[in-house]
Amino acid sequence: MQSLSPDTQESLNFQGYWLSLKRRWLPFVLVAGSVLGFAALATSLQKPIYEAEGQLLLSKTDRVSSLTDIANQVKDISGLTQTSSPLDTEAVLIQSLPNIEKTIASLHLKNKDGQPLDSDQFKQSLKVKTIRGTDVLTISYRSSKPTEAAAVVNTLMQHYLENNIRVNRTATVAARDFIRHQLPEIEARVKAAEADLRQFKEANRVVALEEEAKFAVKGTSDLADAITRSKADLADATSRSMALQQQLGLSPAQAIAFTTLNQSVAVQKALVEYQQVQDQLAVQRTRYRPEHPEIIVLLRKEAALKQQLEARIAQVLQGSGTVTNQDLQITSLKQAITQDLVKAEAERSGLASRAAVLNQAMTNYRSRTSVLPQLEQQQRELERRLQIARSTYEQLLKRLQEVELAENQNIGNVRIVSSGRVPQKAVASSKHLSLALGGVMGILAGALTALMLDAIDKSVKTADEAQKLAGYPLLGIIPIMSGKNGNRDERMTLTARDNPCSFIGNSFEMLQTSLGFTVSDQPLQVILVASAVSGEGKSFIAANLAIATAQMGRRVLLIDADMRQPSQHRIWQQMNLKGLSDILVDQANFPEIISSPYANLDILTSGTTPPNPIALIDSKRLASLIKSVTEAYDFIIFDTPGLTLAPDALTLGKLVDGILFVVRPGVADSASVKQAKTLLAQSGQRVLGMVVNGGALGRANAKLYGVRKPHLRINLGNTPAADGIPHSQKL
Numbered sequence: 001m002q003s004l005s006p007d008t009q010e011s012l013n014f015q016g017y018w019l020s021l022k023r024r025w026l027p028f029v030l031v032a033g034s035v036l037g038f039a040a041l042a043t044s045l046q047k048p049i050y051e052a053e054g055q056l057l058l059s060k061t062d063r064v065s066s067l068t069d070i071a072n073q074v075k076d077i078s079g080l081t082q083t084s085s086p087l088d089t090e091a092v093l094i095q096s097l098p099n100i101e102k103t104i105a106s107l108h109l110k111n112k113d114g115q116p117l118d119s120d121q122f123k124q125s126l127k128v129k130t131i132r133g134t135d136v137l138t139i140s141y142r143s144s145k146p147t148e149a150a151a152v153v154n155t156l157m158q159h160y161l162e163n164n165i166r167v168n169r170t171a172t173v174a175a176r177d178f179i180r181h182q183l184p185e186i187e188a189r190v191k192a193a194e195a196d197l198r199q200f201k202e203a204n205r206v207v208a209l210e211e212e213a214k215f216a217v218k219g220t221s222d223l224a225d226a227i228t229r230s231k232a233d234l235a236d237a238t239s240r241s242m243a244l245q246q247q248l249g250l251s252p253a254q255a256i257a258f259t260t261l262n263q264s265v266a267v268q269k270a271l272v273e274y275q276q277v278q279d280q281l282a283v284q285r286t287r288y289r290p291e292h293p294e295i296i297v298l299l300r301k302e303a304a305l306k307q308q309l310e311a312r313i314a315q316v317l318q319g320s321g322t323v324t325n326q327d328l329q330i331t332s333l334k335q336a337i338t339q340d341l342v343k344a345e346a347e348r349s350g351l352a353s354r355a356a357v358l359n360q361a362m363t364n365y366r367s368r369t370s371v372l373p374q375l376e377q378q379q380r381e382l383e384r385r386l387q388i389a390r391s392t393y394e395q396l397l398k399r400l401q402e403v404e405l406a407e408n409q410n411i412g413n414v415r416i417v418s419s420g421r422v423p424q425k426a427v428a429s430s431k432h433l434s435l436a437l438g439g440v441m442g443i444l445a446g447a448l449t450a451l452m453l454d455a456i457d458k459s460v461k462t463a464d465e466a467q468k469l470a471g472y473p474l475l476g477i478i479p480i481m482s483g484k485n486g487n488r489d490e491r492m493t494l495t496a497r498d499n500p501c502s503f504i505g506n507s508f509e510m511l512q513t514s515l516g517f518t519v520s521d522q523p524l525q526v527i528l529v530a531s532a533v534s535g536e537g538k539s540f541i542a543a544n545l546a547i548a549t550a551q552m553g554r555r556v557l558l559i560d561a562d563m564r565q566p567s568q569h570r571i572w573q574q575m576n577l578k579g580l581s582d583i584l585v586d587q588a589n590f591p592e593i594i595s596s597p598y599a600n601l602d603i604l605t606s607g608t609t610p611p612n613p614i615a616l617i618d619s620k621r622l623a624s625l626i627k628s629v630t631e632a633y634d635f636i637i638f639d640t641p642g643l644t645l646a647p648d649a650l651t652l653g654k655l656v657d658g659i660l661f662v663v664r665p666g667v668a669d670s671a672s673v674k675q676a677k678t679l680l681a682q683s684g685q686r687v688l689g690m691v692v693n694g695g696a697l698g699r700a701n702a703k704l705y706g707v708r709k710p711h712l713r714i715n716l717g718n719t720p721a722a723d724g725i726p727h728s729q730k731l
Contacts, residue, residue, distance in 0.1 A: 032446030039438020048426035052149035055417040153420030193386035237348035475689035476511035496544040532676035536664035550600040563613035566606035579607025658688035
């Protein structure tokens with residue numbers, strides 16, 4: 001099921017409200033007229049009212065104290081938030097209870113009873129507003145006495161000015177006392193901050209951390225370059241030393257020892273003498289035998305010189321290592337290479353020492369540099385505390401002087417622009433506005449009353465509401481038709497016969513056609529017309545539907561099965577001596593008692609009223625009767641009692657092809673319709689659809705039912721009921 005668009009729903013709601021107002025037009029008119037009359041009476045009793053007006057100018061700071069700048073600190077007129085308005089705040093202060101009470105007491109204002117005027121009553125006559133785009137406040141007061149209105153405005157402004165000056169002066173004195181109380185504490189903070197900064201510099205040997213940091217960065221960079229160069233030189237010296245050692249086959253210590261011995265004069269002199277003695281001994285051994293005295297002297301001399309040589313070597317080498325004679329006598333080339341090795345080793349040792357010193361210096365720099373950020377942070381924190389303390393102390397000293405100067409000034413930031421003058425004329429009359437407002441309120445009150453009464457009324461009011469409650473397909477709407485005279489004519493209730501071109505006649509044709517589409521699997525031959533309660537026009541529907549079907553050339557039988565309150569014999573103006581009840585108890589034969597008041601249409605009335613109608617309805621005799629008449633007629637219509645009043649319709653519904661449910665707005669209520677729907681559902685009845693009897697027929701529906709002239713009215717000769725529906729349609 002498609003949902004209605006918002007525009008359609010709004011249109012339907014408006015139409016529902018309009019129909020409710022039309023139904024409850026009398027309460028609407030009474031309530032609206034009462035409210036309007038009361039407004040007119042109240043307007044006529046109004047006395048002339050006079051209004052006096054004064055204006056105040058508010059400045060952010062006063063003209064005198066702004067010279068000392070103290071007003072910017074203690075009495076700026078500014079809001080706490082961006083959305084707050086200082087002028088609105090001052091307007092509230094003007095209307096404060098102390099100002100109002102002082103004004104009432106000063107002028108001895110009285111109410112109508114002669115009692116002191118209440119502050120709430122005073123506020124009702126007082127009005128304080130701002131002038132857009134300015135810093136001006138307008139104060140106005142209304143009273144029946146012109147002099148009183150002016151006096152109230154001037155007195156209220158004067159009290160506000162005095163209070164403004166008093167508050168500002170009080171704020172200045174409070175500021176002075178506060179500053180004097182805070183000065184010693186702030187001074188102590190300054191001294192403590194200075195002491196903390198001094199102790200920090202002494203403990204960490206800090207003079208200028210910023211300069212030290214720059215120097216440390218530059219020194220670290222220079223040391224890194226020097227270390228790099230030293231490592232390169234050390235690597236070169238080490239390479240040369242290793243090459244010389246491999247060439248000589250000597251260690252650096254040996255090379256140094258050999259060089260030292262070759263450069264020692266005493267060792268070389270002893271070596272020469274020792275070699276000369278060895279030469280002499282070799283010569284003499286060629287001449288003499290070993291035991292010759294000359295040989296023995298030379299041997300002794302050799303031994304003495306050898307011992308002397310060893311002693312001098314040991315003295316030079318300080319007893320470390322042994323040296324052969326070949327080591328003491330090296331060539332000049334080897335001696336030069338040995339000297340190069342010694343120099344290379346000395347250079348390598350020096351470079352290694354330098355690299356170690358540079359690395360230690362780099363470590364020291366890095367250690368100091370790593371703590372510099374922390375020291376800088378601590379120093380900045382201490383300096384910030386000291387700066388804040390000094391700034392606060394200096395500002396407090398300056399403000400103390402300003403406050404002491406401003407204390408004796410007449411501080412105020414409000415002045416009177418114009419005083420209240422005695423009004424000569426009353427304010428413009430609001431009678432027309434009051435009447436218009438009363439009219440609007442009356443219309444609203446009347447509409448609300450009508451809608452509330454309509455909401456309290458639980459009866460079904462429209463065809464849409466009936467369809468929503470029942471939930472059955474809407475097969476047709478029988479419109480409301482009213483007669484031109486007040487005389488009731490029973491014959492005119494058969495509108496489908498007497499006036500087939502009317503709204504109602506066309507409606508029954510549409511209903512008969514719609515019934516043909518309700519059942520597709522089998523022919524629709526026997527139907528039952530029922531309603532929730534009596535008075536909804538089910539008999540009227542059954543009779544006219546029978547005529548509309550007969551007009552289609554079909555053989556139709558209309559049976560009045562309402563044995564409790566039958567009505568078909570009155571509609572057709574037939575005798576009801578014998579009928580359905582008599583057939584069911586074998587007191588009459590069907591062909592003998594039927595009547596044919598219309599072509600192709602036979603009628604079987606209810607007959608004698610039995611003591612227990614449901615027993616006859618639930619008998620096999622009725623089932624047999626239905627079976628026999630279906631062979632002779634094309635269409636059979638049963639008229640039954642209300643579903644909620646008797647079980648006849650539910651019992652008979654099991655024997656027919658379907659039930660046509662009739663709902664009449666204004667007669668049926670929501671509870672009865674819901675109850676009837678529940679009964680039909682519980683008993684498993686087949687409901688073909690519903691027809692609304694006495695529904696409003698709009699222009700679109702009039703076209704749907706084939707009526708070309710909506711203004712056409714048929715004289716039914718029926719007296720309309722209070723709800724506008726003919727009594728004859730309630731049968």
